[in-house]
Amino acid sequence: MSHTHSRHSQIDHASAAATMYDVVVVGSGVAGSIIANELSRKGYSVLVLEAGPGNGMTIRGYETDLSRFYGAASKDNNAAYAENLNAPMPRSYETRKLPPGQPNTSGYLVQNGPLEIDSTYARVVGGTTRHFEAKALRMLPEDFDMRTRYGQGLDWPIDYRKLEPYYRKAELEMGVSADVEDQGYLGISFEPDYVYPMRKIPVSYLDQLIARGLNGATVTLEGERYPLVVRSTPQARNGIPNPGYNRGKGYVPTGAVDPHQAEMGQRCQGNNNCVPICPVQAKYDARRTLAKAIDTGRVDLLTQTVASRVLVDPVSRRVTGIEYKAYQDFTSSEHTTGTVRGNVFVLACNAVENARLMLASDLPGSSGLVGRNLMDHAYLLTWALMPEVAGTMRGTPCTSGIEDLRGGGFRRKQAAFRASIHNDGWGWATDSPYTELFRLVDDQNKFGRALQRGLVDRISRQLLLDFMVEVPPDSGNRITVDPRYRDQLGNLKPVLSYALNDYVLDGVAFARRLSRRIYQRLGAEDHSAYDPLQYGWVSHEGQGYVIRGGNHWAGTHVMGTEAKSSVVDFRQRSWDHANLYLTGAGSMPTIGTSNTTLTLAALSFLSAEHIAQELKSQA
Amino acid sequence: MSLTRITSVEELQRHLHAAMQLEHATIPPYLTALYSIHPGTNGEAYRIIRAVVVEEMLHLTLAANILNAVGGKPDLTTPDFVPEYPAYLPDGETDFQVDLQRFSKAAIETFLKIERPAPAEAAGKPRVVKRRKPAKGALRASRVADNSEEHFYSIGEFYADIGNGLTALQEKLGAKALFAGDRAKQVGPEYYYSGGGEIIPVTDLASAHAAIRLISEQGEGIGGGIFDYENEISHYYRFEQLTLGRFYQKGDTPGQPTGGVVDVDWNAVYPVKTNPRLADYNKDSELRATAADFNAYYKRFLEMLTRCYDGQPQLLIEAVGEMFRIKEMACQLMRNPIAGAGGEHAAPTFEIASVAVEV
Numbered sequence: 001m002s003h004t005h006s007r008h009s010q011i012d013h014a015s016a017a018a019t020m021y022d023v024v025v026v027g028s029g030v031a032g033s034i035i036a037n038e039l040s041r042k043g044y045s046v047l048v049l050e051a052g053p054g055n056g057m058t059i060r061g062y063e064t065d066l067s068r069f070y071g072a073a074s075k076d077n078n079a080a081y082a083e084n085l086n087a088p089m090p091r092s093y094e095t096r097k098l099p100p101g102q103p104n105t106s107g108y109l110v111q112n113g114p115l116e117i118d119s120t121y122a123r124v125v126g127g128t129t130r131h132f133e134a135k136a137l138r139m140l141p142e143d144f145d146m147r148t149r150y151g152q153g154l155d156w157p158i159d160y161r162k163l164e165p166y167y168r169k170a171e172l173e174m175g176v177s178a179d180v181e182d183q184g185y186l187g188i189s190f191e192p193d194y195v196y197p198m199r200k201i202p203v204s205y206l207d208q209l210i211a212r213g214l215n216g217a218t219v220t221l222e223g224e225r226y227p228l229v230v231r232s233t234p235q236a237r238n239g240i241p242n243p244g245y246n247r248g249k250g251y252v253p254t255g256a257v258d259p260h261q262a263e264m265g266q267r268c269q270g271n272n273n274c275v276p277i278c279p280v281q282a283k284y285d286a287r288r289t290l291a292k293a294i295d296t297g298r299v300d301l302l303t304q305t306v307a308s309r310v311l312v313d314p315v316s317r318r319v320t321g322i323e324y325k326a327y328q329d330f331t332s333s334e335h336t337t338g339t340v341r342g343n344v345f346v347l348a349c350n351a352v353e354n355a356r357l358m359l360a361s362d363l364p365g366s367s368g369l370v371g372r373n374l375m376d377h378a379y380l381l382t383w384a385l386m387p388e389v390a391g392t393m394r395g396t397p398c399t400s401g402i403e404d405l406r407g408g409g410f411r412r413k414q415a416a417f418r419a420s421i422h423n424d425g426w427g428w429a430t431d432s433p434y435t436e437l438f439r440l441v442d443d444q445n446k447f448g449r450a451l452q453r454g455l456v457d458r459i460s461r462q463l464l465l466d467f468m469v470e471v472p473p474d475s476g477n478r479i480t481v482d483p484r485y486r487d488q489l490g491n492l493k494p495v496l497s498y499a500l501n502d503y504v505l506d507g508v509a510f511a512r513r514l515s516r517r518i519y520q521r522l523g524a525e526d527h528s529a530y531d532p533l534q535y536g537w538v539s540h541e542g543q544g545y546v547i548r549g550g551n552h553w554a555g556t557h558v559m560g561t562e563a564k565s566s567v568v569d570f571r572q573r574s575w576d577h578a579n580l581y582l583t584g585a586g587s588m589p590t591i592g593t594s595n596t597t598l599t600l601a602a603l604s605f606l607s608a609e610h611i612a613q614e615l616k617s618q619a
Numbered sequence: 620m621s622l623t624r625i626t627s628v629e630e631l632q633r634h635l636h637a638a639m640q641l642e643h644a645t646i647p648p649y650l651t652a653l654y655s656i657h658p659g660t661n662g663e664a665y666r667i668i669r670a671v672v673v674e675e676m677l678h679l680t681l682a683a684n685i686l687n688a689v690g691g692k693p694d695l696t697t698p699d700f701v702p703e704y705p706a707y708l709p710d711g712e713t714d715f716q717v718d719l720q721r722f723s724k725a726a727i728e729t730f731l732k733i734e735r736p737a738p739a740e741a742a743g744k745p746r747v748v749k750r751r752k753p754a755k756g757a758l759r760a761s762r763v764a765d766n767s768e769e770h771f772y773s774i775g776e777f778y779a780d781i782g783n784g785l786t787a788l789q790e791k792l793g794a795k796a797l798f799a800g801d802r803a804k805q806v807g808p809e810y811y812y813s814g815g816g817e818i819i820p821v822t823d824l825a826s827a828h829a830a831i832r833l834i835s836e837q838g839e840g841i842g843g844g845i846f847d848y849e850n851e852i853s854h855y856y857r858f859e860q861l862t863l864g865r866f867y868q869k870g871d872t873p874g875q876p877t878g879g880v881v882d883v884d885w886n887a888v889y890p891v892k893t894n895p896r897l898a899d900y901n902k903d904s905e906l907r908a909t910a911a912d913f914n915a916y917y918k919r920f921l922e923m924l925t926r927c928y929d930g931q932p933q934l935l936i937e938a939v940g941e942m943f944r945i946k947e948m949a950c951q952l953m954r955n956p957i958a959g960a961g962g963e964h965a966a967p968t969f970e971i972a973s974v975a976v977e978v
Contacts, residue, residue, distance in 0.1 A: 243807060
């Protein structure tokens with residue numbers, strides 16, 4: 001499919017400021033792009049503000065990002081994107097072990113602790129989908145009523161059944177590859193005859209070895225038995241289109257974004273660096289949706305334009321405009337300021353930035369909950385060497401996982417989790433394969449064939465299981481702002497306070513015990529080790545663990561049924577400001593054990609539908 | 620119209636064999652130019668050629684689908700399937716030959732000829748000429764009888780004849796007799812895609828015409844127009860963007876693109892030898908061995924495609940994976956100079972017919 005509109009010719013700030021838009025969207029990530037696309041298709045004019053650069057909208061710009069990643073010495077999550085002092089991003093390498101009582105103020109994300117977290121997000125066109133891994137799991141029905149069912153966390157104001165049609169829209173928009181046969185577990189239900197747009201991404205040889213090894217294994221927890229099954233993981237990357245999609249009409253995958261007939265963006269080739277950037281654009285990211293939106297001719301995009309303040313009418317409490325700071329150069333603080341106006345305003349940055357912007361605008365919400373209930377998944381990494389060569393390093397990073405402990409009665413007592421089998425080896429935990437190479441060359445003087453054999457032996461047998469443990473909402477985990485901490489443009493930085501409670505750590509400890517059993521059963525050598533000097537180190541009942549962040553920021557503007565106990569309603573509309581929507585994972589009262597993108601994409605469709613109704617009734 | 624020359628299923632099948640040969644014959648020249656580009660340079664040129672190669676693979680599969688639909692048996696392993704370069708195209712275009720050559724202005728000029736639209740004045744002219752002997756380098760498939768060859772000015776005209784033949788034969792024989800092939804051999808859209816078009820399973824006249832339309836329009840555009848019915852730019856005008864230095868956009872007139880600048884660095888290219896032969900590489904040299912390995916590997920690739928078009932469509936997914944190895948081997952050759960050749964580099968020779976002897 002070709003896009004013949006010239007997407008680089010963006011509107012200038014003066015014309016945008018002189019326009020009264022139907023909708024102003026802050027953030028060009030998956031939530032903002034879906035809402036912009038849906039509303040522009042219904043005829044409404046939309047302005048999208050993006051704090052970061054927009055070069056990724058052309059293949060040439062995208063490939064600049066790609067070569068930056070190839071050339072980067074440290075391949076962190078944001079390694080593909082230019083250092084930008086005017087829209088800074090948290091970088092995992094800025095995370096430091098915190099001395100008690102002293103915050104880490106060295107990075108963009110100021111960390112108060114007590115637990116350090118290395119989660120990040122991206123501030124570039126397309127948002128954090130640019131570097132997400134693209135796992136696209138639905139939440140379990142029981143995740144929506146955790147308080148009622150298990151006495152933990154919060155209930156959602158909507159249930160799985162209400163969200164289900166929007167999950168389908170999200171799976172279409174993001175182009176999810178999965179087989180329904182593998183996904184109907186723990187109450188997840190589908191429309192009769194539903195199939196995903198594309199068939200499951202073929203599972204790796206490693207997955208097949210684990211599946212064979214675990215065949216018949218069960219776990220008993222709180223008196224209930226759970227079989228352990230290896231299942232393929234749904235993911236938003238181009239695979240094999242399912243001819244049965246949409247009642248036999250089939251599905252045509254979306255390729256690369258570019259105004260010039262690039263015809264890229266094919267099937268996943270297993271390059272294994274989805275995070276931070278897919279070299280062939282097989283992975284979904286929000287640029288695809290944004291490109292469609294811009295092609296309607298009703299969407300203007302202003303990049304390098306940082307929303308700095310939400311303006312509210314003191315009497316009506318309606319939002320009247322968004323103040324911005326626009327810059328040309330990534331290093332110079334030189335900028336211009338202005339205000340954009342619209343009828344409806346949508347904050348679609350992410351859970352951290354939405355809260356930061358609201359708090360920086362002195363809008364903590366009548367409930368005082370803006371910025372609170374911050375959640376992310378707590379990742380426990382475990383790693384082992386398989387007894388035989390297992391084909392490790394053939395991508396994509398994860399093609400299967402173990403989902404059986406995502407739900408069950410044990411959630412009254414301890415956190416649920418899912419586990420991913422990593423095809424990309426130990427890299428996340430140990431910086432392998434580089435560490436392996438240094439050891440063989442520097443410490444063991446290996447070269448030639450012996451070096452080659454050594455690498456095959458040490459790398460092709462690697463197995464890493466990540467355990468993604470749910471973190472329930474806790475009002476003490478929060479984003480705040482502090483006038484002492486500002487970025488180069490003078491915008492307030494997000495300040496994070498974060499800790500994990502025993503409910504989560506019991507889940508972590510159980511995951512660790514389970515990993516030992518799994519490795520024993522597979523005959524694998526367990527190499528997991530947790531260094532107390534590492535950031536993210538926690539001690540629980542005499543055992544130490546290192547917890548890694550999941551980049552799944554959520555909860556900072558939770559949805560609920562009333563203004564005093566939530567920030568938005570189920571349509572993500574602010575209780576306090578009738579024409580303001582806070583969208584994204586920040587609205588989620590719980591995150592269960594699903595990567596947040598698919599669910600927040602579903603919520604974006606729901607909100608877009610509602611905003612369209614509102615605009616229609618006003619007209 | 621009675622202009623059609625295809626009057627029997629046998630003739631139709633021979634034309635479709637030629638069509639597959641034709642689609643494939645463009646791939647080695649395109650790959651040679653593509654992989655000769657220094658990695659990381661000439662991004663626009665690289666993507667333009669790459670997109671065309673990918674679509675030629677689609678066309679090859681579409682031609683195989685049509686051939687299977689009419690009861691033929693696609694075979695990419697016949698000794699003359701891969702031409703010896705320089706070669707005339709298998710549709711009998713006689714005014715130019717196609718070389719295996721580096722990315723260069725000359726290469727793009729040839730690509731433009733390969734993909735050229737038929738001029739309006741050529742429409743309706745008879746295309747079969749009697750010749751006493753076949754043109755040098757022309758492929759057997761372009762011959763319709765012992766003493767006559769078909770010569771088309773463009774690939775589009777060649778396919779137009781196949782389309783007319785299909786229509787005429789259906790009138791003559793009925794749909795059931797014409798489309799008698801095994802439906803299980805049809806490759807479906809799940810096995811391929813790029814941005815441009817998808818695989819159409821061919822089971823009747825309508826789907827056969829749809830497949831032909833896709834092939835013709837991706838090559839030449841609609842009636843010589845820049846964009847096709849899916850708003851996709853045709854191969855001809857894609858290549859022209861490289862010589863004219865600008866992208867085409869909607870509303871442009873041919874020859875006057877007004878889009879963004881296309882930067883081309885004709886020097887950021889490995890100086891690979893034109894139409895190299897194994898004999899150009901010293902016996903017992905690594906180059907010779909690698910080039911021979913390449914040919915053997917390419918032969919296996921064609922065998923795999925043949926099985927794919929013979930009831931095992933799932934092999935197309937593996938075949939795409941095999942192409943990574945083809946790229947790797949080609950690039951390996953191109954990075955290395957040929958000893959005593961004045962600085963010219965090696966390249967794959969695509970001498971497939973000689974593989975059995977060589978290995």
